[in-house]
Amino acid sequence: MADFDIPELKEFPVVPHIQEGTMAHSKPFVSKEQFQEPLGFPGELVDNWQEVAYDKMEELTGKYRSLAVFLDSCVKCGACTDKCHYYLGTSDPKNMPVARQDLFRKVYRRRFTFAGKYFPKLVGAVDLTEDVLNDWYSYFHQCSQCRRCSVYCPYGIDTAEISMAAREVMDEIGVGQKYCNEIIAKVYKIGNNLGLPQPALADTLEGLEEDIEDDTGVTVRLPLDVKGADVLVVTPSADFFAEPHVDGLMGYAKVFHEAGISWTLSSHASEAANFGMFIGSYENMRKVSLRIREAALDLGVKRIIFGECGHAWRVAYSFLNTLAGPFDFLDPKYPVPMHIMEFTHDLIQRDALTLDKSANDDMVLTYHDSCNVARASRMGPKPGGQFVLPREVIKASCNHFYDMPQDTIHEATFCCGGGGGLLTDDLMELRVKGALPRMEALKHVVETHGVTHMAAICAICKSQFAKVLPYYGFQMDSIVSVHQLVSNAIVLGNKQ
């Protein structure tokens, strides 16, 4: 099935011994000129790339306190060394969070610190040579920016911040990653990651309406570009056709139908994901975010609600107000933006939905906390609501639910292995190996509780698991959307 060894699932997870260089060959395709230019990056490696890179590093350490503090503060205590799923899955020491940071830090030291300038050998400082750049390209594309390391570091050092900075420096010298940059260019041109234009989108939504009607006999609308709707829904474009995402989208539609609240999708902002974050580019992240503001203004909505998407929810929850706010033109009664889980959870609390749990009796469920929802956002008013709300919605929709082991859920959750701009076929080996810790946790509940399905609320997680589950002997359709469960359980027309 694969031209690499698939890791073996162990009974009890073990921290592997280091094996140098096992993933040095892993590199995503390099971006081409036509994808670089729309983002404002040079099309190929610039002549004086070292100088340009140093200048960018200096600029970034002056713009981001996180970077300035993190680069100075690491004491090499080693607490993070066994926390990254990519290290656990590959044994490559450069996938230990601190070692990944050090690829950047050693250049920073050499260039910008007293110790590195005068005693480079002593502190392990080096110039940015071609070899170092190669390592950067390889290993900064082996970080899904999942922030697991930052939970466990005594100073909260977040390797994601360093990865983002490194990717931005590389973009600046003309060495971008094709997958991310091509997608961002598509958003600028068409409005979503998949390059789905308005007519195709309208067509798809119509088809989904027909499916729901065939299935339930009830007309449930999936409106597009409707001016004056109450709610603008922004969802990852995978929701428009990929399995199991699309079942989740139908779930949102049914929930809105039952709530009797008018809503609309927008063809201008038909993408929740914001790949600007993956490449660490504030400007691009901001440009993508502004499309949502424009759509909200244009359609005259009162609220913005995001669909099931992990990194998107981070940008939405934590950054949207900063990047594209203030949202004083929206209804101040509701947080901006809201997550669909907050919306559905609230309806369930108020007993405004009728859910027939037995509709999901063919499944025994567990729940995968998506990394960026868990460690970079919140739902509801209380800290940790991001763990509670999805589980309550799941439990309200099904009879059989079991959590995976404590050290693999909530804030300790493991990334699916495909986040942060790595969900591309040219990184398949990395994706499969990086999924190991989650697969071990899943195997555990499959064996102890007979779990058959795992629910998630992230487009990347869903696509990634659909692809890698079979490598570990699970069914590819054992990954489901949370709103797919709601969709199955919801009894339409009951509360009107």
Place this chain on the structure above:
Amino acid sequence: MSFLTIVYALLFYVATALLVVGLASKIRQYAKTPAPLKIPTTPAPVTRSGVVMRMFRELVFFESLFKSNKWIWIFGWMFHYGMFLVLARHLRYFTDPVWTWVDLIQPFGMYAAFAMSAGLLGLWARRILVDRVRYISALSDHLMLALLFAIAGTGLMMDYVVHTDIVAVKEFFRGLMYFSWKPIPEDPVLLVHLGLVALLMIIFPISKLLHAPGVFFSPTRNQVDNPREQRHLAPWAAELEKNRS
């Protein structure tokens, strides 16, 4: 005035100046560099007072480290809090009359010195024995532990093996503080102890010891989780908004 007294007096003036100026400029840099985005590691406190509690737990209990690795936690905690007590006990060389609380902790100082040394050895053992930690260690990481261990070792030697005239030590340092120099006791162990301490002070602002001020400025730990309620905008990011609809 002996040659050694002059050398050590100047050494401590220079070391103190470098420590203070270096740290102040680093703290200034951290304080002035904006954090353009809200990036607290969640679940995070939603109020300022919650953040103060979170920082308190990090500083006093090393909360995150406790979650991640019990060995590093126990050794690290022994080392830091041992050192903290030792340093508090050292205040007796600089205060006259000695503050009451400094007097009261004197008896615990000895246990603290051993705890500190044991912690250092434990951390060092991990650095050598655990392949992952060995891989990330540069020469400087070993030397830093060696330096601290040597300081503690020479200190303990003065307690148990070759005593020094601590009244004279106190006079020397009080003399430095009030610019009326007094002679330093010329005991080799004391001179080594003090020389290493001066070295520690000098490298503090140019080494990983910057984690001490750094921890207070870490955005993943010190930010309030309220991005939806309150708009957070860095000055350089506000510039980008000038020509926006």
